[in-house]
Amino acid sequence: xxxxxxxxxxPAPVNVxxxxxxxxxxxxxxxxGIVVLYPxxxxxxxxxxxxxxxxxxxxxxxxxxxxxxxxxxxxxxVRDYLTVxxxxxVASALCTVxxxxxxxxxxxxxxxxxxxxxxxxxxxxxxxxxxxxxxxLVKMMQALGLYNTYWALIVLYTAFRIPFCTFLIRxxxxxxxxxxxxxxxxxxxxxxxxxxxxxxxxxxxIIVSCIILHVLFAWNEYLFAMIFSGATGxxxxxxxxxxxxxxxxxxxxxxxxxxxxxxxxxxxxFFAAQRYFIRGLSEGIxx
Amino acid sequence: xxxxGTSEFRLRDLLSFRWxxxxxxxxxxxxxxxxxxNFIVSTTDEDIFTGEVTQVGLANYQRxxxxxxxxxxxxxxxxxxxxxxxxxxxxxxxxxxxxxGLDSERLRRFWRAVYFIPSAISITITGLLFYFIYQPAxxxxxxxxxxxxxxxxxxxWLGDEGTAIYAIIAMSQWQGFGYSTLLFAVAIQxxxxxxxxxxxxxxxxxxxxxxxxxxxxxxEMTGLMTIITVTGAFQVFNEVMVMTAxxxxxxxxxxxxxxxQQGFTENNFGYGAAIAAVIFAxxxxxxxxxxxxxxxxxxxx
Numbered sequence: 027x028x029x030x031x032x033x034x035x036x037p038a039p040v041n042v043x044x045x046x047x048x049x050x051x052x053x054x055x056x057x058x059g060i061v062v063l064y065p066x067x068x069x070x071x072x073x074x075x076x077x078x079x080x081x082x083x084x085x086x087x088x089x090x091x092x093x094x095x096x097x098x099x100x101x102x103x104v105r106d107y108l109t110v111x112x113x114x115x116v117a118s119a120l121c122t123v124x125x126x127x128x129x130x131x132x133x134x135x136x137x138x139x140x141x142x143x144x145x146x147x148x149x150x151x152x153x154x155x156x157x158x159x160x161x162x163l164v165k166m167m168q169a170l171g172l173y174n175t176y177w178a179l180i181v182l183y184t185a186f187r188i189p190f191c192t193f194l195i196r197x198x199x200x201x202x203x204x205x206x207x208x209x210x211x212x213x214x215x216x217x218x219x220x221x222x223x224x225x226x227x228x229x230x231x232i233i234v235s236c237i238i239l240h241v242l243f244a245w246n247e248y249l250f251a252m253i254f255s256g257a258t259g260x261x262x263x264x265x266x267x268x269x270x271x272x273x274x275x276x277x278x279x280x281x282x283x284x285x286x287x288x289x290x291x292x293x294x295x296f297f298a299a300q301r302y303f304i305r306g307l308s309e310g311i312x313x
Numbered sequence: 314x315x316x317x318g319t320s321e322f323r324l325r326d327l328l329s330f331r332w333x334x335x336x337x338x339x340x341x342x343x344x345x346x347x348x349x350x351n352f353i354v355s356t357t358d359e360d361i362f363t364g365e366v367t368q369v370g371l372a373n374y375q376r377x378x379x380x381x382x383x384x385x386x387x388x389x390x391x392x393x394x395x396x397x398x399x400x401x402x403x404x405x406x407x408x409x410x411x412x413x414g415l416d417s418e419r420l421r422r423f424w425r426a427v428y429f430i431p432s433a434i435s436i437t438i439t440g441l442l443f444y445f446i447y448q449p450a451x452x453x454x455x456x457x458x459x460x461x462x463x464x465x466x467x468x469x470w471l472g473d474e475g476t477a478i479y480a481i482i483a484m485s486q487w488q489g490f491g492y493s494t495l496l497f498a499v500a501i502q503x504x505x506x507x508x509x510x511x512x513x514x515x516x517x518x519x520x521x522x523x524x525x526x527x528x529x530x531x532x533e534m535t536g537l538m539t540i541i542t543v544t545g546a547f548q549v550f551n552e553v554m555v556m557t558a559x560x561x562x563x564x565x566x567x568x569x570x571x572x573x574q575q576g577f578t579e580n581n582f583g584y585g586a587a588i589a590a591v592i593f594a595x596x597x598x599x600x601x602x603x604x605x606x607x608x609x610x611x612x613x614x
Contacts, residue, residue, distance in 0.1 A: 055412070058428070062428055062430065062431060063430070065443070068446075084451070084452075084453050125335045125336050128333070128336065129333040129335075129336035129337075132333040136326075138330055139326055139330075144333055147340070148336055148340055152600075153600035153604075154344050154596075155592065155593075157548050157550060157572065157592055158348055158351055158590075159343075159348055159589075160589070161582055162350035162354055162586075163343070164577075165354075166343075166350075181343065182343060185340060185342070185344055188339055188340055242433060246435035246437070248435070248437050248551040248555075249550055249551065263435070263437075264435050265437075278445070282445075285441055288438055293430060293434065296430070304495060304499060307495065308496060
């Protein structure tokens, strides 16, 4: 479905100007593509180089394709950071989606009193930013004994993403047909059965979108991660990278290798699940 | 019998709160309560050594007004927002229009995906990457300038008070434009094809179609993206922290990093909370704008 906007092949006689315009258009897109991709390739490539090669001849290909920097980075911390990141991301994604789906179900399928108030309260959380809450949260987490534990991040990532996720799932559930539910009620199904057996399977596309958007958020989050997982052994990848930088800041090849390893998983997730990604983003902003 | 039936129904209605209970509790506890608490903290002063908390009223806010760094930070956030609107709203709109105008669906999908890649990568990584790119003399940027004979432009991009914040903002545009391009592309795809056909029959060239069809029909997205971009620009933290931590000489400080430095490096919790209150005020304004905007739109639909 092409929305002919700028460059559109005119019918019959080939217009010289249109050919020129198209050539420029493609040239522009390619140049921009190089500007976007080259720094990332440079990063991955520098993981194969030593300091002298990185700075002496920045544009050259590595002399040898040795994985030693990558192995070194992996052993000197990246493995541990990756484990923490996976743990925190997966746990908080599951919690967020489950809690949000429950809330969305209650807000669209039950006779809950004063629904608009509850909707307003939960979705109102969208307007509040983590930056503003961070100082009181430090005191709170210290009081709860969660400071410097994985739990602090799991709980906070869940709480701060519930409004957005509930918003997406609720909008999706509102558009779902209800006749299956009604038939199930007549057959004597409980709310719990309807939720797990009917509503959740129907909501699969938006659930997948929610999970992917959450993974993107949790994998890359920095402020909370820096403050609540600062201790060694607790750091997520973004925080760990800055400490690799501090520790091995003079051996740049290792830093570049660590950056590349950290970036890869999320880029792969994006390409594997592009469709769900785009759906989540466009639904999230458009409603 | 009948009365019993109704009360049973009411009980069941009340029980349906259980579905939303965890969400409400978590959001109230970890999202709303800290914001309220932030205002309380902002009227206190805590002695780092004795841990003694004293009420200081609005003194922290008075200090905000007299703190030159706060004004530098506000200005930097403002510049951040302004430049981001140019590139991530209008630039992204034009780019999305160019991509969606391509004939081949595979090419369209390819470019959308390629430009999005930096947005998927953590800002910490792109920040560190550009920290190296901006290194004086040995970095990639200076390397490119040298190779193209523009040695006079070479400088310590992040070490120069005049360029530090702009270098950071430039990285941020590089990272973020693909994200908004993707969203504009989705909005453009929703425009009915017939409108373009009609415009072509009327003899409208590509630029006319862009101006008279595409632009008006994606205005909602433009409005929303503007608001989201401004909100984001006033919350910026990660890239500045990684690349300069606010330096040199506080020239690239933004509200988020100044809050961090005051609250966590210098342990001025009260003053940090007052800076947080400023961020809160700005994001509330933009958030309300967004709410009114979407509400009005829904009424029109």
